[in-house]
Amino acid sequence: MNRTIISVIGKDHVGIMAGICNYLAAHNINILDVNQSISQGFFHMIMIVDATGSDREFSGVAGDLEELGKEMSVQIKVQREEIFDLMHKI
Secondary structure: OOEEEEEEEEEOOOOHHHHHHHHHHHOOOEEEEEEEEEEOOEEEEEEEEEOOOOOOOHHHHHHHHHHHHHHHOEEEEEEEHHHHHHHOOO
């Protein structure tokens, strides 16, 4: 399994989840878990996805999602699960 962590933060507006989910579906990336919240007008979401069946390499997906975030006025960061785990292990 090729698990990847996607985090999103920005001012809340219509279509954030839809835009990201549409991209993932178009590239055969399966959502395994999602947690999102809106606090005082700010949207925050973290997704765990499986990119095993993706038609794009990791760097392509990461670049595409960062660009999509700019278009939607949110910040999207994409990390491999093992890197995410190492960064948050003390």
